[in-house]
Amino acid sequence: MPLYEYACHDCRKIVSVLARRIEGFEPRCPECGGSRLERLISRFAFHQSFQSKLEQLDPKYEKMVDASNPDLSFDSLVKKYRLDRPITKSDQ
Numbered sequence: 001m002p003l004y005e006y007a008c009h010d011c012r013k014i015v016s017v018l019a020r021r022i023e024g025f026e027p028r029c030p031e032c033g034g035s036r037l038e039r040l041i042s043r044f045a046f047h048q049s050f051q052s053k054l055e056q057l058d059p060k061y062e063k064m065v066d067a068s069n070p071d072l073s074f075d076s077l078v079k080k081y082r083l084d085r086p087i088t089k090s091d092q
């Protein structure tokens with residue numbers, strides 16, 4: 001069974017969810033039970049694409065990345081994937 005990573009908008013954590021099937025699958029956050037999950041690409045793919053981007057960037061940028069903990073803080077993921085946009089409602 002595939003393991004997917006999601007950003008949970010309820011508890012603001014990155015969680016892994018085991019998907020029994022893809023179609024109609026409605027993930028629940030294993031941490032808080034919330035359903036406001038945003039699918040992320042796998043860490044492996046993330047790092048691969050991230051690495052290729054880095055190679056095209058100024059070397060100074062690499063230091064910034066190191067400082068910002070590449071192991072995926074919630075906020076950096078939200079910014080990277082713009083997760084705050086599709087789910088955001090008028091409550092803020």
Ligand SMILES: [Zn+2]
Pocket residue numbers: 008009010011012013029030031032033034
């Ligand atoms: Zn949660």
